[in-house]
Amino acid sequence: MKIYTFHRKQKLPISLEEAWKFLSNPRNLKTITPEYMSFNIISGAEKPMFAGQIIQYIVTPILGIKTKWVTEITHVKEGEYFVDEQRFGPYALWHHKHFIKKIDGGVEMEDIIDYKVPMGLLGQIAHPFLVKPKLEEIFAHRQKKLIALFGTYHNE
Secondary structure, rough: EEEEEEEEEEEEEOOHHHHHHOOHHHHHHHHOOHHHHHOEEEEEEEOOOOOEEEEEEEOOOOOOEEEEEEEEEEEEEOEEEEEEEEEEEOOOOEEEEEEEEEEEEEEEEEEEEEEEEOOHHHHHHHHHHHHHHHHHHHHHHHHHHHHHHHOOOOOO
């Protein structure tokens, strides 16, 4: 059983409060997800984020195949981090930690995803050609959208 880790950091020139308000609102996930994925929240995003929150999505990650994805927000520390875990969906395991911290001139966001692909050995063979590049593409899109929304961090 191979478990992969995907790790990304991004700096934005906004306050911790503004970053938390945007990133902890599940409805904003659609804004930073590529349009071709047809991301739609079915239920669970009506209230502010809380531990135990179940959010259901429909998403089209690969080859136009619509997939239901159910995640649970398992941990929340206001203004610092939250964790979502897949309960049903395309991965055999999905554990996504979102960290936000104040830095000079803005915030640093950090995503750490531990995941396992389905389909055993076949999934492991497909990982470097299909799954990992798709995650890279999604997070590159997310980075560009966040820069378009909030600007570029210039304090280095």
